[in-house]
Amino acid sequence: MPGLSRRGLFGACFACGSAHLGLQATPVQAQGQPRWSPPAAAQRCPSRWGPNDRRGSMNLLTPERMRNAASMIREGRKVEIGHMLAQDMPFFGTRRFDVHLKQQFMNPQANRRGSNEEVVIGEIAQVGTQFDGFPHQTIGDETYNCVNVPSISSRGGFTEMGIETVGTIMARGVLMDVAGLKGVQTLPDDYEITPEDLQQALARQRVELREGDAMIINTGWGHLWGRDNARYVRTCPGIGVAAAEWLIARNPLLMGADNWPVECAPSKTMPDASLPVHQIALVVNGVHLLENMNLAELVASGRSEFCFVMQPLRMRGFTGSTVAPAAMW
Numbered sequence: 598m599p600g601l602s603r604r605g606l607f608g609a610c611f612a613c614g615s616a617h618l619g620l621q622a623t624p625v626q627a628q629g630q631p632r633w634s635p636p637a638a639a640q641r642c643p644s645r646w647g648p649n650d651r652r653g654s655m656n657l658l659t660p661e662r663m664r665n666a667a668s669m670i671r672e673g674r675k676v677e678i679g680h681m682l683a684q685d686m687p688f689f690g691t692r693r694f695d696v697h698l699k700q701q702f703m704n705p706q707a708n709r710r711g712s713n714e715e716v717v718i719g720e721i722a723q724v725g726t727q728f729d730g731f732p733h734q735t736i737g738d739e740t741y742n743c744v745n746v747p748s749i750s751s752r753g754g755f756t757e758m759g760i761e762t763v764g765t766i767m768a769r770g771v772l773m774d775v776a777g778l779k780g781v782q783t784l785p786d787d788y789e790i791t792p793e794d795l796q797q798a799l800a801r802q803r804v805e806l807r808e809g810d811a812m813i814i815n816t817g818w819g820h821l822w823g824r825d826n827a828r829y830v831r832t833c834p835g836i837g838v839a840a841a842e843w844l845i846a847r848n849p850l851l852m853g854a855d856n857w858p859v860e861c862a863p864s865k866t867m868p869d870a871s872l873p874v875h876q877i878a879l880v881v882n883g884v885h886l887l888e889n890m891n892l893a894e895l896v897a898s899g900r901s902e903f904c905f906v907m908q909p910l911r912m913r914g915f916t917g918s919t920v921a922p923a924a925m926w
Contacts, residue, residue, distance in 0.1 A: 754914020
């Protein structure tokens, strides 16, 4: 299929079945339950931006799009859409965030200047509201654009595609309130969002997606943050593979949600796959994921489009970054 980009292939009509790259036809598929397998390297590489590209969807962050996003700030309104880092937030597996206060040190000079500091023991890349970089996920031992992970690994982090390469993001943000569409505060624990859900949410909110948008989904799962952490990390509603590919076909700058993996976990349509949307987005298409967003205030505002601003920490060679994104208008 010469001339068609990898992203275009993955964004094709989901009903195309076995013709859809990466999907393998099975009896289950005929019942509307497609089965996905990671495509071979020759099918997913090079990326649409060439074999040497390391920025993926960040190539869409053009000066014109940043100027257009900035022009959306007219009222001077700002809503924080990230959670506060704290020791009582949900954690996954062995991840941790321990804060130890270094009690006041009194300097010896006559003006008695005291100093307080803290020591943090834990992860900074993959805790709280977090932004996933490409080396965070792989297909086998390859990450985005078929880069061999051992070849870019060092004792101090990754030598390519570390989160420090992303930089400040300013783009048009679009919120798709699927929980609101369904008339609930929080979607059911195992609800898998479909392309139809996203289209209906956009129609209900009278907003459209554009190339280079920060595409953000409200599931309502964020209401459990700090209130029922055990349930929060056990499972969650989110986009399915079909919805992910529908969004990717629209060339997002990033995809975000108020749950921990953006996607439905575990996958309902592909229960034998481990977080397939992570591979589809980060590894195959070079689209970053933004997880654990705090969308309650933004949803309450009724705002569907806004200027999205975020700055990942400049940490050399890291797989991601805790972030504090904001919506402005």
